[in-house]
Amino acid sequence: MIEQTCFVTLMYIELLVPHAQSLKDKRQQVRGLKERIRSRFNASVAEVGYLDKWQRCVLAVCLVGNDKRLLLANTTKIRALCEEAADLSILNIEQEWL
Secondary structure, rough: OOOOEEEEEEEEEEEOOOOOOOHHHHHHHHHHHHHHHHHHHOOOEEEEEEOOOOOOOEEEEEEEEOOOOHHHHHHHHHHHHHOOOOOEEEEEEEEEEE
16 A cells, blocks of 8 residues: 555635625625635635625635645635735634644
């Protein structure tokens, strides 16, 4: 059997969507960020918290790879991408390794 190394990191990103006036507005603004994360980092992204709140959101972002340094670099870039989002504010980011 071939020995393989696998690293998994999970990020929880809590966001404020201050200009959303409805769930549709919130989902439209959050959808763009989710798609950018998915396409740039080949990550799994799901909205997992505050599903019924207009102006709050929690995204779960999961990255899997065999190079921990690359995953660390990508999580740093994901944080920067979230900070650059014009219509969203970061309330909290947590990261754990599985």
